[in-house]
Amino acid sequence: MEARLSIQITVNGKTVSDHVEPRTLLAHYLRDGLGLTGTHIGCDTSQCGACTVLLDGEPVKSCTVLAVQADGTQVMTVEGLAAPGTAHPVQQAFQEMHGLQCGFCTPGVLMLSTWLVQQHQTSDLRHIRESLDGIICRCTGYENIVKAIARAGELAVDEPAAPAASQREGVPS
């Protein structure tokens, strides 16, 4: 076994320091190391996007990032989108538009959608479809995911975003 390296990552607003094997993927670290099992692993070739998180605000597939590469970054997972009992506009839109069925790809789709909303890229349905190329969903046929993302864009304009993740707890340090 290789020597462990120390890392410090701010996950959903809470800074954690840890020692990880160099080969540990960010996706595995979030799930096994931090118990944040909302981030799902759906493939091993970086195709499906279920593990998408925001790394310094940008969507990345956390199965394609080593935990050590995330040292010094801000990571947001699905657990950090909204405080318990509240819903981020993206979460609200996916519920309203039935944008999920089994829910397995959903965390990754929500994180990508959050970024699309932040980038104001939700007004054109065809563009949304193109933007989903890094996502595989087997249940919805994408139809209601596309509509949910468009709806999230409307909601984000109508109301300010839900409280930021920094108030969240639950990440062991």
Place this chain on the structure above:
Amino acid sequence: MTQPVVGSRALRKEDVRLVSGRGQYTDDIQIPGMLFAVMLRSPHAHARIVHVDTSDALRMPGVVKIYTGQDLKAVLPPVPTAWIPPDSDLKMVEHPVLAYERVRYVGDGVAMVVADSREAAEDALEAIRVEYEPLPAVYDQRQAIGEDAPQLHEDAPNNVALHWTVGTETEDTFRTAEVVVRQSFRQQRLIPNPMEPRSAAAHYNPATGEMTVWVTSQNPHIHRVLMSGLLGIPEHKLRIVSTDVGGGFGSKIACYPDEVLVAVAARDLDRPVKWTESRSEHFLATTHGRDHVDEVELAGTKDGRVLAVRVKAYANMGAYLSTAGPGVPTILFGLIVNGAYDIPQASSDVYGIFTNTTPVDAYRGAGRPEATYLIERIMDSYAAAIGMDPVELRRKNLIRKDQFPYTNPFGLSYDSGDYHAALDRGLAMLDYEGIRREQAALRSQGKYIGVGFSTYVEMCGLGPSQVAGAVGFQGGLWESAMVRVHPGGKVTVFTGASPHGQGEETTFAQIVSGRLGIPLEDIEVVHGDTHRIAMGWGTYGSRTTAVGGGALALAAERVIAKAKAIAAHMLEIPDEAVQFDDGRFHPEGRDDRTVTFAEVALQAYLAWNLPSGVEPGLEASAFYDPTNFTYPFGTHIAVVSVDTETGEVRLLRYIAVDDCGPAINPMIVEGQIHGGIVQGVGQALYEGALYDEDAQLVTGSFLDYTMPKARFFPEIELDHTVTPSPHNPLGVKGVGETGTIASTPAVVNAVMDALAPLGIGDLSMPLTPPKVWAAIQAAKNLKGGQAS
């Protein structure tokens, strides 16, 4: 209540946890002291195992134990199949949990490593040395059938797993018919790919003898039945939990060796053990779907009346019989090859064949997509042969509204419907005349668009149990429900169905809310836990709402009947004088004196003053066995363009008019149809498992196997007709599979319609750009050759 909750677009109760990352899928289970298992899988399609050397691997850090087939063959019985079609001469070949003498497909389990981390287990896997003696392998079922082919099992000569025939006499009709159309269709092999990989975690308590197995299952009680037998743990000590399951599409019906092995290790090592497949492993070791060659013949008149259809099917079973595998190409396929048409004579002749490939089992639609494809495709060929419009041909042969209940040539009794009404609705949405004019105009410019139809019917809502027994399914097909009213008036529903994305936590709450008159938020639906739910048969075959919902409706009615008796006593009026509506009991025709449902619930539990003969408590169970299958139907229409320069097919429009009976939640119904359509289009245009000559799976990841993506699709246009089924209390017909069943032939028919002027009559799926381009080139060369 202002608006009826049944039929409303209620938001899903399960979504609150699923959008916040708070679901609990099997791989999310983390127990202190948990070990991790990984499986060593055969790299050979067919080989003799000479020697397995685990000595180096055992010395690796973190390794706890390694199990091989030799270790387990004496202590574990083989994995059984649970569907034995009668009169099929099914060969029940041995399927060991780990191969000990011979591997029969790439992915066949050879050893299991258990270590204190996933990484340590994977490292050790690479240190196991297996000496194989490769044997000739065969992946194609037509090459496998016969004595010259590599033989997989001594007990199955010529690799024939089953041979099953059914139907009426057709020979005279074919001999004398004015028109006979013959066509061979290839149903390519598909890989289910639910987004959640399979996973299992097991925990054993030696003090109580109780084993808990979390497993990605569509039917935890079936898993309990099968695993109880395999592990020798009685059912009351074996708890199977499958709460949040990330899609299944048939691939999580089967009892696989993996979950059995994990339980064996947990008991043996007295430590919790978890295993989760990688996606690459899913491609190899989770059951596949379809893989038929269907030789089809249709006999008809020159003016478009179908007289008979018959099919000879060669179904690839893979290397072993999976749990429901033998039932798929027989019962679920052969009995409905006449489709939605009034065809007097029909027969099916099915061979199931062993090959050196991953076992084949149910995949969304399971048998019915294959049946629908062949009849819908050959109807178009027949239309072309007699020069009749395909819509006109369908209109002429569709079963008429006044013919229900309709008995098909195989003895199935179709429940209800107005097939022509769905067709008419679809045509109106399409503007059929308009699209034909546009097509003609574009053709004159050298551009090709096509329109394709699929006027499908399917049988689902599986039971009843008597039929299950008659067709060799080794279980019942009823469903259970329990409605438990708590003293405070809130309700927990326990269902034996096991939804894994279909939203029954919501639709079932709607059914109860509608009957008991209490709000949705006061109802919780529990599923997927054999210790909380007495018994059930799970979710597949679009049966959950028809059968599980039927059970629930009955249980709710029983609760109401008891509550009424208590309410009557409280109101001091006779039972028959009590009226119950909107969650309140009152004397019939008067509402100045009422008791609420919650007040009755409290009295039921206080039991201070119950009517004589009424027991305390307020809960009821129902075990509901439907009277028959249900038969959803509809018309699906695809409009495509084909780029003759690149061979690319683009879906321009997709119209679906479905009749699944009354929708409990139209939002969820639409979602099921959307997903089903895209999955069926996946088969038509994108997906297909390929093996090379050594029976190695070439399409072994998402890099090589094209999954449908959002950008491939236009917005899907939906509408419905509503014909209740008389076969269950809710009148529902099922909707989980219709989209997949209907869409594949609609799209292929559309592509063939586009290419018809080029003289291309059939192409095998998937209709990828290289395949379509090559066909166009060949057609052009042929035409050029003829002209010169």
